[in-house]
Amino acid sequence: MQLTGSQILVECLKEQGVDTIFGYPGGSVLNIYDELYRHQSEIRHILTSHEQGASHAADGYARSTGKVGVCLATSGPGATNLVTGIATAYMDSVPMVAITGNVSVNLLGKDSFQEVDITGITMPVTKHNFIVKDVNNLAETLRRAFEIAQSGRPGPVLVDIAKDVTANKTEYTKVPIKKIRKKSDTILxxxxxxxxxxxxxxxxxxxxxxxxxxxxxxxxxxxxxxxxxxxxxxxxxxxxxxxxxxxxxxxxxxxxxxxxxxxxxxxxxxxxxxxxxxxxxxxxxxxxxxxxxxxxxxxxxxxxxxxxxxxxxxxxxxxxxxxxxxxxxxxxxxxxxxxxxxxxxxxxxFPLKYNPEILTGPYILEKIYELTQGDAIITTEVGQHQMWAAQFIKYKKPRTFISSGGLGTMGYGLGACIGAKVGNPDKTVINIAGDGCFRMNMNEIATATRYNIPIIEIIFNNHVLGMVRQWQSLFYGKRYSQTTLHDKVDFVKVAEAMGAKAYRITKKEEVEVVLKEALSLNTPVVIECHIESDDKVWPMVAPGAPIEEVITEEDLEEKEK
CATH class of the missing domain: 3.40.50.1220 (TPP-binding domain)
Incomplete structure (x- = not known):
């Protein structure tokens, strides 16, 4: 049957079993969005607040479900806003297909409005990428993209589609998709x-x-x-x-x-x-x-x-x-x-330790583990809170800890949390953030409230860029260059303004009560937790040192004596 490129794209997504796309519309993908409108009962589209949020949500969806995550953006700045999320997925071998629109074929290479060479830009951070200039190649390219994303060592694949390709027509035949076989021919x-x-x-x-x-x-x-x-x-x-x-x-x-x-x-x-x-x-x-x-x-x-x-x-x-x-x-x-x-x-x-007398990140994380009985999916941003989440929660099952490891992307966790919750609606999904990271992606709270995606966002607010400050304390003579965040931003008011339920915790006694209430609600929740600025992640190996020279706070104090 004769179909337009946009219709072929949607049919290929359905072939692959795609049920959710995270994206943001624009001129070069209008034909695609028009077709998605017609198929909204089959493919759910989550409109994020920013294209980077869409790429992180697709990533979190993929990591938590094992399926391919899909994100969609328009040409130019829409496409470039995906790049950090694509690179994050690439470093951690996450199966993802990023679909971008581009200007029509006759406008390519002419510095046209919102034109960018996104395949050139993403070549180093994709497993493979394609630009489609002929509608006759679209279906096969999309099928190859999904196969490449999942096979062997998984990774992100980008498919850039010229706008006129989405309008042109060609013959489409549905193809049964073969299950990806695990790589075993190299096992000698x-x-x-x-x-x-x-x-x-x-x-x-x-x-x-x-x-x-x-x-x-x-x-x-x-x-x-x-x-x-x-x-x-x-x-x-x-x-x-x-x-x-x-x-x-x-x-x-x-x-x-x-x-x-x-x-x-x-x-x-x-x-x-x-x-x-x-x-x-x-x-x-x-x-x-x-x-x-x-x-x-x-x-x-x-x-x-x-x-x-x-x-x-x-x-x-x-x-x-x-x-x-x-x-x-x-x-x-x-x-x-x-x-x-x-x-x-x-x-x-040599057990892991923290100060039991004050409100700390580790204490909050142990309470989360206790109240969820270790059955929650935990996503994180990047920094001290990320390390504490890795240390103080015992992960019993795979795909329950989702974090940017290789690239270390601040701003990753909230989008990933939304994607993980969409992919696992029956699971409790909690994002652990620092105040520095929350500033980078707080707009995605509006995404969670728009669709009533009941995630829990926990902010460890120490009023500093904690991990950077820790390095400055230990290796840079306590010269805190641009890592202090004492300003007038009220995270509770920000969260409430975006439609979320919000709490502020300032002492240990409040933790269990607030967490229990948050877990009982079926709505997006933000919890700001005030912790000490100079709490550190221990143990630690100094950069360049061998791992056996791992030190604790007690070791450091003894050395300084």
């Missing part, structure tokens, strides 16, 4: 056997879990593997929930703000089994001293990550779930009781 038997041999010989193994285990939905396989290897477990920020944070073998996060138990166990181990992690600099610290006593076995879907940041001894390339299935089928039960007990003693000796 000799690599499996070599990995098994390393595990059998190990006396002090540690299992290190990254975001690849979450992306692969390998939670069951990870649990079985940990049990068979009988080893302590550490994770990355992106790996939260792939292994149960309440399990006795879990030692905490590894790296700059990792636990002492995790950092010291990796330093002392003789085998580091790395599952779906790319060895970020925030994890490794001084690379020359990272896991210096260990052989390293790396399991990853992307061969480009092997030996990129850390030199390893053996790799198994393929989807994490598929690799672990094969290892689990052939691995005998191991016993490392002495080593495990040694690590558990470190875990008991």
């Amino acid at each position: 038997e000799e690599d499996i056997q070599a990995g098994l041999e390393m595990i059998r010989k190990a006396r002090k193994p540690v299992i290190f879990i990254g975001g690849g285990a979450v992306i692969s939905d390998a939670g069951d396989e990870v649990k079985e593997f940990v049990s068979k290897v009988h080893a302590p477990v550490a994770d990355t920020l992106m790996g939260k929930g792939a292994f149960d944070g309440e399990d006795i073998l879990y030692t905490g996060m590894l790296g700059m703000h990792g636990t002492k138990a995790a950092n010291l166990s990796v330093t002392k181990c003789d085998l580091l089994i790395t599952i779906g992690s790319r060895f970020s600099d925030r994890v490794t610290g001084n690379i020359s001293k990272f896991a210096k006593n260990a052989k390293i076995l790396q399991i990853d879907v992307d061969p480009a990550e092997i030996n990129k940041n850390v030199s390893i001894h053996q790799s198994i390339i393929g989807d994490v779930e598929e690799v672990l299935k094969r290892l689990n089928a052939k691995l005998e039960q191991q016993d490392h009781e002495s080593w495990v007990n040694q690590v558990l003693e470190m875990k008991e000796q």
